[in-house]
Amino acid sequence: MILVAGLVAAFALNKTEPTNRTAATLANTGPITGTYTAAFGPSIDISGRQQPGTEPAGKETWKLRSMCGPRGCVASAARSTGTYAHSTNLIFDDISGRWIAVALDTEKCNGREIEEWHWVYLLPRPDGSLAGEWIYDSVECYSKRSVTFTRTGDADIASVPDPASLPARVASPALALRGFYRSRVTTAAGQPKLGDQDFSVDTFCLRAGDRCLSRFVLTDFTDHQLFIFSNGAWTENSEEDVPCPAGGTSHVRMTGVFPLPKPAQDPITSLSGHGMEDASGSVCKGGPYDQVFTRIRD
Numbered sequence: 001m002i003l004v005a006g007l008v009a010a011f012a013l014n015k016t017e018p019t020n021r022t023a024a025t026l027a028n029t030g031p032i033t034g035t036y037t038a039a040f041g042p043s044i045d046i047s048g049r050q051q052p053g054t055e056p057a058g059k060e061t062w063k064l065r066s067m068c069g070p071r072g073c074v075a076s077a078a079r080s081t082g083t084y085a086h087s088t089n090l091i092f093d094d095i096s097g098r099w100i101a102v103a104l105d106t107e108k109c110n111g112r113e114i115e116e117w118h119w120v121y122l123l124p125r126p127d128g129s130l131a132g133e134w135i136y137d138s139v140e141c142y143s144k145r146s147v148t149f150t151r152t153g154d155a156d157i158a159s160v161p162d163p164a165s166l167p168a169r170v171a172s173p174a175l176a177l178r179g180f181y182r183s184r185v186t187t188a189a190g191q192p193k194l195g196d197q198d199f200s201v202d203t204f205c206l207r208a209g210d211r212c213l214s215r216f217v218l219t220d221f222t223d224h225q226l227f228i229f230s231n232g233a234w235t236e237n238s239e240e241d242v243p244c245p246a247g248g249t250s251h252v253r254m255t256g257v258f259p260l261p262k263p264a265q266d267p268i269t270s271l272s273g274h275g276m277e278d279a280s281g282s283v284c285k286g287g288p289y290d291q292v293f294t295r296i297r298d
Contacts, residue, residue: 028154030066030163032075032092032099032130035155038062040084040134041146047221051143055084063155066092067163074163075099086134087118091161091207093169098123099130102204109141116141117213119204122149137213139226139238170209174229176266177203177214181293188287198296199225216293227258234258236275248282256291269295 028034038061043054060082066075073094082088090101099122107116117137122130130149136142181201185194198219205212212229227234236256244250256275261268271293277286 026156026158028157030075031068031073031094032064032066032124032151033155033157034064034151035080035153036062036064036130036149036151038082039148039150043143043145046142046217046224054143057145058082058084060084062149063157063160064092064149065155065157065160065163068094069164071168074166074169076161076163076166077101078160086136089161090118090120091163091166092120092122093207098132100204102206104206107136107138107141109138114138114140117204119213120147122147137215137226140240142215142224167207169207172205172209172212172229173260173264173266174205174212174214174234175203176264176268177201177229177234177271178267179295180219180297181216181271182296183216184292184294186290188289199293201293203229205229225254229260232260234260234271234273236273241281244279244282244284246283248284250279250282250284252286253278256289258291267295267298 037059039059040057042057043051045051061080062077063080064075064077066073075092077090077092079088085107087103087105090103092099092101101118101120103118105116105118106113108114109116115138119135119137120132122132125131128151132147133144134147135144178201181199183197183199187194199216200219201214201216203212203214210230214227214229214234216225216227218224225236226238227236234257236254236258239251239253241249242252254275254277256273258271258273261271272290274288274290276288279286
């Protein structure tokens with residue numbers, strides 16, 4: 001009887017010890033760990049106008065698990081409730097005071113399945129909340145929503161990936177393409193000449209640093225160009241219908257390659273590339289072109 005009682009007691013102790021250790025590891029430590037209500041604003045387009053026919057402003061619930069170490073601060077995030085068509089798991093890095101997450105998803109754009117970039121940035125506020133924007137970006141479609149994460153309490157973070165086990169973020173050299181740039185396009189003889197145009201440029205990258213998106217938006221918000229960075233160069237692949245100055249509408253496809261400048265620059269002061277414009281459906285014709293973006297200010 002004494003032997004049996006001893007075995008039972010030993011089994012009971014061994015059974016409870018892992019539970020206590022697990023509870024200790026799941027404490028809500030870290031700068032932004034907890035349960036958050038994410039309040040989203042309406043969907044707006046690149047010029048700031050509200051987009052008709054989109055999901056209205058609403059709320060979601062997210063769990064965040066964060067830590068800081070020698071390589072900086074990082075947070076894993078998982079959605080608990082919500083119905084917006086966007087990524088439900090994110091990894092945030094604290095980059096110069098902003099929590100930034102970038103993810104890829106597949107969504108519908110103009111009736112087609114496309115690769116969509118999700119770029120989220122959050123700024124800590126004095127009241128403890130985090131406020132910023134959730135941007136949805138692809139070659140043909142763009143939208144964004146304001147978002148505010150407000151902590152509502154501790155979170156059961158057992159199901160959220162441990163940020164301490166994640167690989168370190170890799171800073172891509174493409175991030176040096178930022179600020180305001182003036183574009184100058186040179187075309188072959190006989191092609192229409194384009195005037196110089198000014199663009200604001202934002203670049204954001206996957207954590208691995210292998211792929212980035214750079215969006216060039218005209219300062220009057222009337223047009224944009226989108227480049228994808230990988231393997232040491234930006235590529236442009238776009239297709240759209242545009243008015244032909246001589247009348248009618250042209251179906252235009254643009255393909256271009258813009259190598260990373262050497263030696264490396266930060267910020268990039270000049271980016272040059274070569275491309276081909278294919279136009280059909282009107283008297284306007286395409287052809288080869290050279291394009292240079294020159295940085296004019298932050």
